Amino acid sequence: xxxxxxxxxxxxxxxxxxxxxxxxxxxxxxxxxxxxxxxxxxxxxxxxxxxxxxxxxxxxxxxxxxxxxxxxxxxxxxxxxxxxxxxxxxxxxxxxxxxxxxxxxxxxxxxxxxxxxxxxxxxxxxxxxxxxxxxxxxxxxxxxxxxxxxxxxxxxxxxxxxxxxxxxxxxxxx
Amino acid sequence: xxxxxxxxxxxxxxxxxxxxxxxxxxxxxxxxxxxxxxxxxxxxxxxxxxxxxxxxxxxxxxxxxxxxxxxxxxxxxxxxxxxxxxxxxxxxxxxxxxxxxxxxxxxxxxxxxxxxxxxxxxxxxxxxxxxxxxxxxxxxxxxxxxxxxxxxxxxxxxxxxxxxxxxxxxxxxxxxxxxxxxxxxxxxxxxxxxxxxxxxxxxxxxxxxxxxxxxxxxxxxxxxxxxxxxxxxxxxxxxxxxxxxxxxxxxxxxxxxxxxxxxxxxxxxxxxxxxxxxxxxxxxxxxxxxxxxxxxxxxxxxxxxxxxxxxxxxxxxxxxxxxxxxxxxxxxxxxxxxxxxxxxxxxxxxxxxxxxxxxxxxxxxxxxxxxxxxxxxxxxxx
Numbered sequence: 001x002x003x004x005x006x007x008x009x010x011x012x013x014x015x016x017x018x019x020x021x022x023x024x025x026x027x028x029x030x031x032x033x034x035x036x037x038x039x040x041x042x043x044x045x046x047x048x049x050x051x052x053x054x055x056x057x058x059x060x061x062x063x064x065x066x067x068x069x070x071x072x073x074x075x076x077x078x079x080x081x082x083x084x085x086x087x088x089x090x091x092x093x094x095x096x097x098x099x100x101x102x103x104x105x106x107x108x109x110x111x112x113x114x115x116x117x118x119x120x121x122x123x124x125x126x127x128x129x130x131x132x133x134x135x136x137x138x139x140x141x142x143x144x145x146x147x148x149x150x151x152x153x154x155x156x157x158x159x160x161x162x163x164x165x166x167x168x169x170x171x172x173x174x
Numbered sequence: 175x176x177x178x179x180x181x182x183x184x185x186x187x188x189x190x191x192x193x194x195x196x197x198x199x200x201x202x203x204x205x206x207x208x209x210x211x212x213x214x215x216x217x218x219x220x221x222x223x224x225x226x227x228x229x230x231x232x233x234x235x236x237x238x239x240x241x242x243x244x245x246x247x248x249x250x251x252x253x254x255x256x257x258x259x260x261x262x263x264x265x266x267x268x269x270x271x272x273x274x275x276x277x278x279x280x281x282x283x284x285x286x287x288x289x290x291x292x293x294x295x296x297x298x299x300x301x302x303x304x305x306x307x308x309x310x311x312x313x314x315x316x317x318x319x320x321x322x323x324x325x326x327x328x329x330x331x332x333x334x335x336x337x338x339x340x341x342x343x344x345x346x347x348x349x350x351x352x353x354x355x356x357x358x359x360x361x362x363x364x365x366x367x368x369x370x371x372x373x374x375x376x377x378x379x380x381x382x383x384x385x386x387x388x389x390x391x392x393x394x395x396x397x398x399x400x401x402x403x404x405x406x407x408x409x410x411x412x413x414x415x416x417x418x419x420x421x422x423x424x425x426x427x428x429x430x431x432x433x434x435x436x437x438x439x440x441x442x443x444x445x446x447x448x449x450x451x452x453x454x455x456x457x458x459x460x461x462x463x464x465x466x467x468x469x470x471x472x473x474x475x476x477x478x479x480x481x482x483x484x485x486x487x488x489x490x491x492x493x494x495x496x497x498x499x500x501x502x503x504x505x506x507x508x509x510x511x512x513x514x515x516x517x518x519x520x521x522x523x524x525x526x527x528x529x530x531x532x533x534x535x536x537x538x539x540x541x542x543x544x545x546x547x548x549x550x551x552x553x554x555x556x
Contacts, residue, residue, distance in 0.1 A: 028310055035316055038538075045540040117533070124338055124537040128317045131335040135313055138334065 025142075026150040032136040036157045039129040043160060046118070046125035047091060051075045053118040054098055057111040064106060071101050084158070092163035095119065102167035119166035126164050133157045175535060177202060178262035178548065180253075181213035182274035184231035185221055190342075191268055191292050194321070197345050199224050201528035212256050212275060228252045228275055245273055253278045254550040261547040264288060264535055270312060271333075280311035285548030286538055289315040291337060294324035317538045319531070338534065342453065343527030346519055349432050349460035355398075358437035362394010363502045366438030366463070368431065368454050369445075371403025371422070377444030377468060382411040382420070383491035384444075388499060389416045395502070400426045400434045435461035439508065440501050443467040446489050452476050459483070459519035464508035466497055482518035483511055 054075035058068045074097040078090040098119055102112055140151050181195045192213070199209045199222075209224050214231035221227065228249055253275060257265070266288045267276035280287060289312075318337035320326035326337050358364055365385065369376035378399070385397050389412070397420045399408065405422035412420060426434060435441060441463035443455050452472050458465055459476075465483030467473040477483040484501065487493040501508055520526065 028313065032313060035313075039316065042538055042540050046537060121533060121537050124317075124534055127336050127338050128538060131318060131337075132316070134335045139313075 022144065022148055022150060025139075025145060026152075029136075029139055029145065029151050029154075032132070032139055033151075033154045033157075036129070036132045036136050039125070039132040040157075043122075043125040043129045046121040047078065050098075050115070050118040050122050051079060051094070053111070053115040054094060057101065057107070057115045060108045060111040062106045062108040063101070064104065067101055067104055071097050074098075084160075088160065088162045091122075095122075095163045095165060099165070099167045116167045119164075123164045123166050126160055126162065130159050133159050175264065175532075175539075176208045176260065176262045176547070177210075177535070178257065178260050178265045179209060179211045180265065180267040180276045180279045181211060182269050182272040182276045183214070185213040185215040185225060185227075186217050186231075194290075194292070194342055195268055196222065197343060197524045198528060198531065200345075201343070201524040202532070204525065205528060205532065207532070210256070210260050210262075212253065212279070214275065226256055228256070231274075245278070249275060250278050250282060253282050257283055257548055257550040263547060264539060265548050266290070266531075266535075267315075269293065270315065271308070277308060277311055280314055282550050283314070283548050284551060285546070287315050287548075288317045288319065288534060288538065290319040290321060290340075291325050291329045292321050294322055294328055317534050319534060340527060340530050340534070341522070343524035344453065344456040344460055344519065344522050346460040346523045349435060349457050350462070350516075352429075352432040352436045352461070354437040355430070355433050358398065359439050360394060360396060362392060362396065364396050364398055364438040364440075365498060365502075366398045366400070366434060366441045367444070368400045368434060368441075368458075369443075370401050371399065371405065371408045373403070375446050376401075377446045377489070378408060379411060380444040380446065380468075380489055380491050380494060381442050382408065384495040384498060385420070386412045386416060387491065387495040389419060392502070395419065396421060398434060398438055399423065400431065431457075432461065435463050439464065440498055441465050442494070442498070443473065444494060445470060445473070455483075456519055456522045459515040459522075462512040462516045464501060464511040465515055466494070466501060468494075476518075476522070478514075478518050482514040 054071055057063070058072035058075060063071075074094045078087055078094060081087045081090055098115060101107055102116060136157055139145065140156065145151060179195055179199055181192060183189055183191055185192055195211060195213070199211050202209045203224065211225045212228050213225060214229060215221050215225060215227040216230045218225075218227050229252060257279070262285075264286045265279060265283055267279050268290045269292050270276040270280050270289045271291070271293070276289070312333060318329065318335065319340050320329055320337040321340065321342050323339065326339055329337050365381070367378060367381055369378070371378055381397070385395075389395050399405070399420060400423040402425040405424065408422065409417045409420050423430065423434065435458050441458045443452065443458070443465065445452075445468055447470055455465065455467060455473060455476050459482065465477065467477060467483055467485055468488045469485040470488055474480070474485060477485065484497050486497045501511075
């Protein structure tokens with residue numbers, strides 16, 4: 001009888017420890033998911049801001065009309081897309097057109113600087129987002145996390161893959 | 175924006191990280207932000223007004239040397255109080271893998287945290303340990319900055335993920351003006367060098383060989399050498415009759431360093447490689463020196479492909495001697511190079527660098543996002 005009580009106590013203590021550890025891991029995951037959400041919102045905001053700045057640049061006087069039209073199209077395209085992979089391609093295309101436009105003669109200095117700054121923010125926001133995604137995916141890969149489904153119903157976050165190199169004169173992407 | 179900067183190392187002892195944080199704080203304040211720096215500090219009277227002391231630091235062996243750090247319950251309480259009083263929009267911790275205030279701040283704080291990593295040591299044992307044990311704290315960091323490509327590599331290898339690169343700035347105004355050292359540069363011309371004398375990658379032997387070729391034809395020419403190392407050994411490389419024209423200052427303090435940059439006609443950076451950024455070069459540029467540097471990628475970039483300073487073939491004393499002779503004989507060219515250097519170095523000024531840091535802040539705090547101030551733990555969160 002005494003043996004049984006000892007065994008039961010040990011099992012109970014073990015369960016308590018395990019549940020404490022599991023809830024700590026769960027709260028860590030919870031925080032990571034919030035971080036991914038915040039980073040995704042920041043990336044969205046940066047992309048929207050870049051699109052707006054690119055449209056502004058396309059509308060500014062001084063730019064060659066053909067280049068302006070190309071930039072306007074490239075800036076408007078991602079806004080209509082909901083599919084993630086297609087969005088990535090459209091954003092990459094905008095990066096390329098933006099680089100070509102910024103390098104072209106006649107680009108007005110003010111709007112060009114705005115667009116370059118916005119492009120640099122996209123570069124930064126995507127680094128921080130992918131960093132959060134990498135950390136979260138690593139934390140979710142643990143055996144305990146998977147066995148106890150500590151991540152709950154939160155979807156596994158996905159990297160945002162795109163060509164985000166800003167135009168040459170801008171920012172820290174050297 | 176209200177920014178709280180956290181420094182892990184004691185403010186009483188000068189160091190690269192402390193210097194970085196002080197310069198960043200001043201540049202941010204100049205840009206109109208409110209800044210408070212939390213650091214271990216005993217001599218509060220000598221500290222700048224934006225500094226908040228977290229008490230005294232204890233010497234702790236860290237990363238192969240002895241660092242003066244602060245850790246423990248009392249330090250944690252100070253961090254908590256500082257965060258509560260500061261009501262910061264954002265915390266910016268430095269070197270959070272060091273067991274000190276930055277790490278405590280990561281543990282204690284709830285809210286946006288940005289971190290800058292300075293360590294560039296591929297075998298950083300401290301970071302390897304912290305990678306496993308302290309992951310919880312470091313996971314809260316939402317934006318990571320590395321000051322060099324090497325620091326970024328170290329970070330990625332030990333912690334995974336990624337970081338953006340924002341190099342150290344140079345406080346241009348601190349180097350811009352200075353009185354030359356007495357008797358310099360002199361009528362016969364002077365060439366300057368700054369760096370460790372016995373570190374082969376700094377390239378002093380190349381410069382000494384070039385000096386040995388130049389000096390016999392130029393009776394007044396002198397070489398000013400500043401930096402730690404055995405000066406007699408360095409002098410031994412040139413013929414005996416030229417040795418008294420190689421003047422060694424030894425290790426110099428900050429003020430004499432600035433004066434040394436202003437004491438020469440041509441400042442030479444003969445590095446043979448390994449220089450990731452070239453802080454000496456940007457300092458010399460801030461002082462408006464006419465620069466002659468070896469053609470390594472980092473220097474070529476900083477000197478705008480030779481527009482802000484002449485480049486010579488790496489490790490080639492003959493080429494160095496020819497280029498130096500041309501410059502010594504052409505004051506107009508030196509004046510042009512000086513002006514070009516002062517203009518080019520603005521890209522590396524702290525003010526520019528701080529603008530890039532602010533851009534990181536703005537990226538993680540999008541306008542209109544409903545984030546309150548940083549709090550010290552969930553219980554106090556609203």
